[in-house]
Amino acid sequence: MITVPLWRAAHGRTGDKGNRSNISVIAWHADLYAPLVEQITDAAVATRFAHRRPSRVQRHLLPTLHAMNFVLDDVLDGGVNDALNLDSHGKSLSFLLLDMPLVLPASLAPLLRGPHTFSVHN
Template sequence: MNTFVTLADYAHARAGDKGNVLSIAVFPLDDAHYAWLLHELTCERVAEQFATRRPSTVRRYALDNLRALNFVLEDALEGGVNRSAGLDRHGKSLSYLLLSMRLPTPPEA
């Protein structure tokens, strides 16, 4: 039986923007969960989570020395701060969209 957890139970995140590009850094709450994040938090899963934002590409950068993952989503901000009519044109709250993702439970949990 495979159970699932919410990413927010195991990590925190910070979002930023540059034009129409969204960047979200994810940090495990416990360094022991970094390997699990590397395995489970893939570009494909992030792209699926952000499908309604229609990013053209999703890239992941592993920052092993910081025990963090940084995701860069191109074209995810409806044109960027000067074009979007959205409430959060900078995408600062979009880290919560990522943290709401459901993932398989870590092996040691």
């Protein structure tokens, strides 16, 4: 098993409306989708964003696209236009999500993007 940041296995798309952030995670390869679904859960995302205190995190699976969409309520300091904190924008939050650790079978390493370095587990 290996551990890599999520961005090595998937890319993201974001949006924000009012005080809600919408973050999609799209696998780089179909074979990476199952581990994403298993590990990048609504609970894991809520924990990742605990410092932003989301009132709710919903995950919507899009298996045909090998993607999932997360809707995080009340994480944008009242809304992008009301917030003085530029880091609260949805695009900034997607980078935080894409840095989550992901544990994968070593056999999936050739499907990853980026440098060919990772942590190896027994």
